[in-house]
Amino acid sequence: MADSNKSGFSERAPQPPLYAQVRNTLVRRLVEGVWAEGEMLPSEFELAADMGVSQGTVRKALDSLAADNLVVRRQGRGTFVAEHDEARILFQFFKLVGDSGEASFPESRVVSARSCTATAEDVKAMSLPQGTEVFRIHRVRSIGGRPVIAERIVIPAALFPGFADTEAPNNLYGLYARRYGVTVARAHERLKAVALPEGEALLLEAKVGTPALLVDRIAYGLDGSVIEWRVSHCLTDDLHYSSDLK
């Protein structure tokens, strides 16, 4: 964050504003795991002194991190690394809610989980190098005892060493974060209406061809790398996907 654009004559690359550089520095430290999940960051003044900028500039950087849900600020307490608890995941990444209004985290049952080589499809969807090792998980999620979501999940094995030996929990993103230091920061979903294919029909105890909501999600890490590919088929009789536009 020291000096910068002095030079002698014309220079290109006007460089990003200070607060953006501070933000990037902080993101880098978050990625490196300098602070654990839920841990308090140094105060604004400490960070400012540390990086040789004013407290106001650090504040702007922290505000932007808070806006992206990477940290949580609590007045009178401090600034904390965001936690991937169920409540947060539910709010941030789980957009299927009951028609009556209330959201409920569905229970999960793993159908299969195995390690294998990425298919051509995986490579394309996740922008992986050919021949990458991946884990592939199939599971069924139920709400109120009724199976309504069939998920097919693919994750790069390199990011999750020994994942096969793990008992997959309900909240996968929490596991990614706590056990592997891999933080899902954002995701992109593509939705379609499709006829339920045979495999999913079996899992969901529904008829082949039933209209189902297909949710195709790519999840990205703090540094923008692809962490997970997840394709879900959902029966939306008593559910809907909730989306806010503004």
Added chain:
Amino acid sequence: MADSNKSGFSERAPQPPLYAQVRNTLVRRLVEGVWAEGEMLPSEFELAADMGVSQGTVRKALDSLAADNLVVRRQGRGTFVAEHDEARILFQFFKLVGDSGEASFPESRVVSARSCTATAEDVKAMSLPQGTEVFRIHRVRSIGGRPVIAERIVIPAALFPGFADTEAPNNLYGLYARRYGVTVARAHERLKAVALPEGEALLLEAKVGTPALLVDRIAYGLDGSVIEWRVSHCLTDDLHYSSDLK
């Protein structure tokens, strides 16, 4: 924006921060149409002097308005009232994009448009008083000549006097804003996969029962009032609904 919490003894209602009050004042002026769409607002210093606060406080309010797409800030030019042109609507409120990636605004054909009394369904969905007059528009939207979206739109007649005589354009929200001073600020959508009903099947030249994406949207104005209810059935063979989570 003057004095406030002096009192003599204990008072409740800690009142919102100054910048929020400034924001509200500005929103109110926007609703009242003090500045036309696309018009430049007074400079930060003028507004600050006007309201008796510092320029930094006005800035924070304007930044928040810009974050909500209510104004557009252009360095060296000024701050302008957001325009509801096709590009903005496309980006902000139209989430259906071609599978190949490119978004394209579909052409529209109005099937019917008539004035009538709100049904029980309308009343419930839009929180209207019983017996409210509404306009009901049905239209079909096509991409590349192929009909893919059947829309059923309901708007309160009170907000749109003489709407029936109007030729409904492709970009309805632009018309709402320009002709009636009604600005759609945000919307909430509920998505489901359903079997295509008979009426929509006819309009979309598809078989009854084909899986279709049902999009149920409520659009809200600057002041939070309900402006429109729109239910769309979409054929998602070559389209998908794009959603960003973070």
Added chain:
DNA sequence: GAGTGGTCTAGACCACAGA
């Protein structure tokens, strides 16, 4: 009471747009 983030102010300088 001490330490934290939240608000508000004031002023300096920069980058950009337009006359």
Added chain:
DNA sequence: CTGTGGTCTAGACCACTCT
């Protein structure tokens, strides 16, 4: 050249939390 928003700083005071 002037006026605009964008960045950065510095300091004051408030509200909240915990000890």
